[in-house]
Amino acid sequence: MTTVTTGGGEPSEFVLEVSGLEVSYETPVLHDVGFTLAPGERLALVGQSGSGKSTTISAILGLLPGAGHVSSGSVEYRGENLVSADPLRLQALRGRSxxxxxxxxxxxxxxxxxxxxxxxxxxxxxxxxxxxxxxxxxxxxxxxxxxxxxxxxxxxxxxxxxxxxxxxxxxxxxxxxxPDLIIADEPTSALDVTVQKQILDHLQKLVTERGTSLLFVTHDLGVAGERTDTILVMNEGRVVERGTPQQVLGNPQDEYTKALVKAAPSIVVEREANPTAAAPATAAPATVAAASATAAARTGSGDGQDGTTSANVLEVNDLHKVYKLRGRGKEVHALNGVSFTAKRGQTTAIIGESGSGKSTIAKIVLGLEKSSSGEVLAGGRNVDATSKVERSILRRFSQPVFQDPFSSLNPMWGIERIIREPLDVFKIGSQAERKKKVAEVLDQVALPASMLERRPADLSGGQRQRIAIARALISEPELLICDEAVSALDVLVQEQILELLRQLQSGLGVSCLFITHDLAVVANLADDVVVMKSGEVVEAGATRDVIDRPAAEYTQKLLAAVPGAGLLNA
Incomplete structure (x- = not known):
């Protein structure tokens, strides 16, 4: 192994050497963490939120917040002890090295x-x-x-x-x-698979051509399995398992690692379509005159212009959206003739690369953006309705669950007020009835009543996402619009949220428009899928058909780019 020149300490064969690392706030949160990183080596830290991954890299960089400090152990970069280094030296190393x-x-x-x-x-x-x-x-x-x-x-x-x-x-x-050491903290969690592949390919090129070392923090076991040489699994501030990807993912020994691998979604379609629903979504809208009682009765918004109730909860017809770039006289066509339908009581996924138009559709359906042309019918009503009554009905009809619950929840409010807000806005029920409804919906998302007195900052990422779902459900919408609602969650929490959505759909009959870049999530959650590229629909149909027999070359490209499919689907 190559010996690297040090920046002030003794020569070392490692670019990074962490030994016996303990980090404490009031009490220790990291316990005896140790590993080495050689020139050109790629090492992944995996584990659920709170396992100690980010604390480990903060300790390496000398960026522990508040009262956090290294209470024992060492961190050496090229033989130089970073724990005892002065702030100016650390500042010089960060970024360039x-x-x-x-x-x-x-x-x-x-x-x-x-x-x-x-x-x-x-x-x-x-x-x-x-x-x-x-x-x-x-x-x-x-x-x-x-x-x-x-x-x-x-x-x-x-x-x-x-x-x-x-x-x-x-x-x-x-x-x-x-730099010769890159620490990547969930750098591709918000990226679609093809862009993720491009970024990871570029990082791999740096490792190969320049000998750059890579410390990769991720909750994506597929990425860890395909793109690193060594995997360290962390749980409750400790390293519980380490080895090659084949060893850790293919034959895990620790019970926690086994749970992680089991929870990781695979590209294999496991969910059968709801047999009571209408025919698969197509690339052209169609109003099916059939009864759909439950959701329509909740909000009274299921009636079409002919007095019947459509089997489609959402119909998008020849939708266009053009943005003008400020000061340049140019236009961006975010949507170009998009058409599809989403059926009542089912999950329809919209998938595509960043910039494909997925989130623009969500904003138009929610009334946050106006289309340039075309038509969107939510429960038979045009989302561009101008009357106050129609707009009120539409606001109750569709409710969003965003990617980052922390930024979408008011940090100054208690959880009870956050969940109750839609009832206050829509003036639904008395104070006592609203309080009872909050308790009911909190139970639906499997959270204890003691949670109501807390604030968003006191909760984990998974708990905050459950609160966001509870808030969306409390006004009894017909359609949940989930925009990358699980992309930032680790696999165990992600699996819990997906199972919650399945149960809510089964128990409440609520429909879901699920916007995501994760094909494995689509395979395990959605009944139908719409594939988008550059503002256009390139393929649409039942999930099993699209995943198992993709017709469009672009869909085939997306599937081929899914990382770690061989290890996790074995």
């Missing part, structure tokens, strides 16, 4: 700066001063990170990009210092 690709781009990007300027700032910090060279490298880094039309898009602001595109900007910034 040890780069971090964080998970949340909106918390890391300056919303008031153009993205190209933010990448340029990093390049200048690392020694590039020539303006023309800076601009060339900005375009190169954005292109390498998978951002199309980088020459023009470098002038855009973070809010003008999708979540996946913003993550690519963070990766471009991290790569600007040409």
């Amino acid at each position: 040890i780069a971090l690709v964080p998970q949340d781009p909106m918390a890391s990007l300056n919303p008031s700066m153009r993205v190209g300027d933010q990448i340029a700032d990093a390049l200048r910090t690392y020694g590039t001063s020539n303006s023309a060279e800076v601009t060339r490298n900005v375009v190169r880094l954005m292109t390498e990170a998978g951002i199309p039309d980088a020459e023009n898009r470098r002038r855009s602001y973070p809010h003008e990009f999708s979540g996946g595109m913003r993550q690519r900007i963070l990766i471009a910034i991290a790569l600007s210092g040409e």
Whole structure:
């Protein structure tokens, strides 16, 4: 093994060596964590939320929050002890030598700066001063990170990009210092499979060509299995299992690891379509005059113009959405003639790459955006209704569950008020009746009544997502619109939320429009699937047909890009 030159300590064969690491706040939260990372090695830390993964990398970078501190053990970078290093030395190492690709781009990007300027700032910090060279490298880094039309898009602001595109900007910034150790904290959790593959391929190229080491924190066992040499499984602040991907995922020994592997969704379609539902969704809308009693009775919104109730909870017909780019006289066609239907009492998934138009459809259905042309019927009613009564009915008809529950829940409110808010807005029931309804819906999402006095910051990610679902359910909508609702969750919590959605659909008859980039989630949850690319529908039908027998070349490409399918589906 190659011996690396140190930055002040003794020569070491490792780029990173963690030994006996204990991190404490009031009490220890990490216990005797140890591992090594050789030049060019790829190591994954996996485990559920709270297992200690992020605390470990914060300790390595010297970025432990608040009273957090390393209470024992050591962290050595190229033989240099980082635990005892002064802040200026750590600051010099971060970025140029040890780069971090964080998970949340909106918390890391300056919303008031153009993205190209933010990448340029990093390049200048690392020694590039020539303006023309800076601009060339900005375009190169954005292109390498998978951002199309980088020459023009470098002038855009973070809010003008999708979540996946913003993550690519963070990766471009991290790569600007040409580090020899990259710490990637869930860098692809918000990305679709084809962009994920592109990013992972690029990281792999750095590892291969430059000997860059990669410490990869992820809840995606498929990514860990396919893209790393070694997997460390963490639980409650301890390393409980380590080995090659074949050993850890193919033949796990620890009971916790077995539970993780079992909970990981596979690309194999296991869910049979609801036999009571109408025919599969198609790429063209169709109103089926048939009774659908339960949901229509809840809100009185199921009647079409002819007085009948459609078997489709949602009908999208020739939908277009055009955005004008500020100051450039250009237009972006986010949706271009989109048509599909979603059936009552079932889950219809919309899948596609970042920028394919998935979230734009959700915003239009929810009334948060206006279409440029076309028609969307929710329960037979046009979502562009202008009367106050119609708008009120439509707001109750569809309720959202967003990707990040922490940003969609008011941090200053208690959980009871958060869940109760739709009842207050729609003036449903008396105070006593609202209080009773809150208790009922909390029970439906399998949370204890003691949760009502707490605030979002006191809850785990999975608990916050359950609260978001409870809030969406309390006004008894016919349609839940879940926009990447499980993409940021670890596999155990994700499996719990998906099972909750299945149970709610079975028990309440609620329909679900599930927007996701995760084909494995689609295979295990959705009855029908709509595949989108560049604002157009390329394929639609029953999930089993689309997954097992994809007709479109693009769908085949998506399926081929799913990481770790061989290990997890074995």
